[in-house]
Amino acid sequence: MKNVGYNFLNNIKRRIPLKQNNEDELIEIIGKTRLSIEDTPGRGLFKDDDDVRLIQVAMPAAGETSLEVINNVQAEAEAMDHAWDGARPKPIPMVPDEITPHMFLNRADVQAALQAGMLPLGLDYQMVKPVIYSPQKMGNLAVMGDQMRYFKPLKTSLFQMVCELGKRVGNVLLVDSGHYYDNAPGGVSGYYSTSEELVTVKNQLMELLDNNTDSNWYYVVITDIERFIEQSQISYTDLDRLLRDSIGVRLALIVVGTNSHMGLRIDPGTSYRKYLRTGIFASRMQDQKLYDVQYNLNEPELKPASAFFTCEREFIKFKFMTMDGDE
Structure with missing residues (x-):
C-alpha cells in the first residue's frame, strides 16, 4: 500500500482488507482501530467511512488454515477436471524452457516443413x-x-536440422x-573438409551455376566462410x-561466419550485405553488422538457446534445439 498515494486512498470510502502479515499495512488501509483480525482464513475488516466491522468472506473451500483451503481447492479442481467429459479449450501455447530434438522433430508442422x-x-x-x-x-x-x-x-542445432532435411530430401552438401x-554425419550427400576437397567443391559449385539441370534444390552449408575463401x-x-x-539455379547457400567478418566488404565490388537478405544470429541485434537495426543501449544479452531470425528487415526472436553436450 505504500505505493498508493494518500489522496487516492482517501477517496476510497469502502475498504476491505484481509489478514495482513504486517499490522502497519492494516493501519494504512483502515486507520487506527480496536478491532483485530483473527488468524482464520477469510477473516477481515470492512470500513465504510468511519464505520469499521469484522467480516468473514466466502471461501472457495473448507479449511481451518490457509494451507488446508489451498489443498482442498486443488482437490476439488482435480475432481471437477476428472468428471468433465465435454469439450475443452486448446492449451495456451508456450515456448518450453528447453527444446529437445525429440520434442521439436515430432511436431507435425516441423515434419511438414522438412517433407x-x-x-525449420x-x-x-x-x-x-x-x-x-x-x-x-x-x-x-x-x-x-x-x-x-x-x-x-546455434550451429549445432542448425547442422542437426540440415542433416534431418537431408535424410528426407537428399541433396545436402556439407562444406x-x-x-x-x-x-x-548422416543425412548429407556430400562432405568436404580438407583443403583439396574445398578446392574440388568450389569448382563443382561454379560448374553447377552453369549446368545444374536438377529440378530439386541443393542445400550447401559452408561451416566457416572465411576459411572457405582462404582454403x-x-x-x-x-x-x-x-x-x-x-538461388537462380536452385543452390541454397547457408553461409556461416562471425559477426565481424560477415559485416565486412569482401572486396570493393562484393559484400555479404548485397546478397544475404535472410539471416540468423546468436547475438544481440546491435552486435551484428550485416543488417541495419536501431541502436538500443539497453538491449539485454540473449538467453541460452536463443537467436534472432531476420528477413526483409523483420526481426524474430526464436528458441532453437538444445543438444546433448551444449553448455
Whole structure:
C-alpha cells in the first residue's frame, strides 16, 4: 500500500482488507482501530467511512488454515477436471524452457516443413510456431555469431536440422571448412573438409551455376566462410557470382561466419550485405553488422538457446534445439 498515494486512498470510502502479515499495512488501509483480525482464513475488516466491522468472506473451500483451503481447492479442481467429459479449450501455447530434438522433430508442422524441402530453425517466442527457412522465398541464409557460448549451440542445432532435411530430401552438401565434424554425419550427400576437397567443391559449385539441370534444390552449408575463401582459393569474382546466382539455379547457400567478418566488404565490388537478405544470429541485434537495426543501449544479452531470425528487415526472436553436450 505504500505505493498508493494518500489522496487516492482517501477517496476510497469502502475498504476491505484481509489478514495482513504486517499490522502497519492494516493501519494504512483502515486507520487506527480496536478491532483485530483473527488468524482464520477469510477473516477481515470492512470500513465504510468511519464505520469499521469484522467480516468473514466466502471461501472457495473448507479449511481451518490457509494451507488446508489451498489443498482442498486443488482437490476439488482435480475432481471437477476428472468428471468433465465435454469439450475443452486448446492449451495456451508456450515456448518450453528447453527444446529437445525429440520434442521439436515430432511436431507435425516441423515434419511438414522438412517433407516440403524447407528448413525449420526453432520456435518463434511470440507465436510459438516454427521459424522456417525457405530458399525459394528468402534467398541464401547467413548464420552469424561471436561468443561461442551462444554461437556454437546455434550451429549445432542448425547442422542437426540440415542433416534431418537431408535424410528426407537428399541433396545436402556439407562444406566443413570450419572442421566442425570429424567425419561426414548422416543425412548429407556430400562432405568436404580438407583443403583439396574445398578446392574440388568450389569448382563443382561454379560448374553447377552453369549446368545444374536438377529440378530439386541443393542445400550447401559452408561451416566457416572465411576459411572457405582462404582454403578453396575462390576468387572474389567467383564468390560474388556464387552469392548472386546460386538461388537462380536452385543452390541454397547457408553461409556461416562471425559477426565481424560477415559485416565486412569482401572486396570493393562484393559484400555479404548485397546478397544475404535472410539471416540468423546468436547475438544481440546491435552486435551484428550485416543488417541495419536501431541502436538500443539497453538491449539485454540473449538467453541460452536463443537467436534472432531476420528477413526483409523483420526481426524474430526464436528458441532453437538444445543438444546433448551444449553448455
